Amino acid sequence: MSQPSFTCPHCKSHAIAVKSRPMGILMKETTYRCKNLECGHVFVCTVEVSRTLSPSGMPDPDIHIPLSQHMRPSQKLAAS
Ligand SMILES: [Zn+2]
Secondary structure: OOOOOEEOOOOOOEEEEEEEEEOOOOEEEEEEEEOOOOOOOEEEEEEEOOOEOOOOOOOOOOOOOOEOOOOOHHHHHHHO
């Protein structure tokens, strides 16, 4: 599974993704397991699309994602 690694909040070792499931088009939940055998922490992270930095060239009219404040004014006009 090609998920980004995550740091275990308890022992600060690398944790690996063991399971992921979509929670809709803009969100997913991923279960991580700490690689430190003495720790063994298993935890769930939520990943959510939170804002647009550069607008899509193929926008879906049903998808509404807030625009980042860091977008250039010309990008904001193109995305609206
Ligand atoms: Zn750990």
